[in-house]
Amino acid sequence: MKPNTLTPPHPPDFPITTVMQIVSEAMHAFRQPLIDQMGHTQQTPFRILVATILSLRTKDTLTAVVAPRLFTVADTPTTILALGDERLAELIYPVGFYRTKARSIIQICSILLDRYDGAVPADLDALLELPGVGRKTANLVMTAGFGLPGICVDIHVHRICNRWGYVSTKNPDATEQVLRAQLPPRYWIPINNLLVTLGQHICHPTSPHCRICPLTAYCARVGVTRSR
Ligand code: SF4
Structure with a gap:
């Protein structure tokens, strides 16, 4: 052309x-x-947050298999924290950087329980303070997770x-x-x-x-x- x-x-x-x-x-x-499909099916903001982290540098087709597989085992900060790094890494394999993502998700669960009573904050700046969460992820949680502007x-x-x-x-x-x-x-x-x-x-x-x-x-x- x-x-x-x-x-x-x-x-x-x-x-x-x-x-x-x-x-x-x-x-x-x-x-x-994928994340928009999840947003339309009434997923919790926590699931949207975790699935978005899993989807970074990973094809949607793979995230669409791995995220539901994880959520059938654990889908709250308490239950994911209880898995520990190693088990979580096994469950999310083979998404890109699965070990790093497992560590970040475990740290996020701990922070959510300590600071927010286990809830995901509906606030862009608060989301950006979570490990492994950049502007893309934080905005997607605001929009697809909470239906708020972003x-x-x-x-x-x-x-x-x-x-x-x-x-x-x-x-x-x-x-x-x-x-x-x-x-x-x-x-x-x-x-x-x-x-x-x-x-x-x-x-x-x-x-x-x-x-x-x-x-x-x-x-x-x-x-x-x-x-x-
Ligand atoms: S939006 Fe992309 S595909 Fe469409 S005309 Fe512009 S450059 Fe080409």
Whole structure:
């Protein structure tokens, strides 16, 4: 596909409402990211927190097997703490970094019991103080776990917003700050689900499928040098 000739729009001129409507309609056809599926099935915030940690650097298809397997054995801070590092690591094998994740989850369970009476705090800053919890995980627990405002910016949201020309940022944390300033609040929660799905199926990191993308009329394709 030949390089795009659209000039990146000034963010206030970017037709975000139109673009989000188009993505929303188009992504119905695809399977949703795992954590959003969990959020829609009334999982506890604790399960969302643990599953999100398990899903980091791990395929959704694997997390979808490992998380339920763990939750049939233990799904509260008390019961997971009782397993100990070694048993927990066995139960979550082979997710990426399973030993490190097991240690973090055990530490988190201990903190939740000590400070929050075993509950997950519905507060972004409090979540960010938990071991192994970064902004992506904390925002996802706020949105999928509690249904509260948050913008979960992972690598898909970061990449696609930059390709659109809606933001011009160097990393996901910077993208989150810009989105908090300019993205209409009604899109804060759905943007992660929609752009992860778009990123997994069409707007791939390398060689995105621009020919079949419903957004070609609006996307500046910033930084896209090769596409299909
Ligand atoms: S697939 Fe191409 S046109 Fe669609 S959002 Fe990605 S870069 Fe833009």
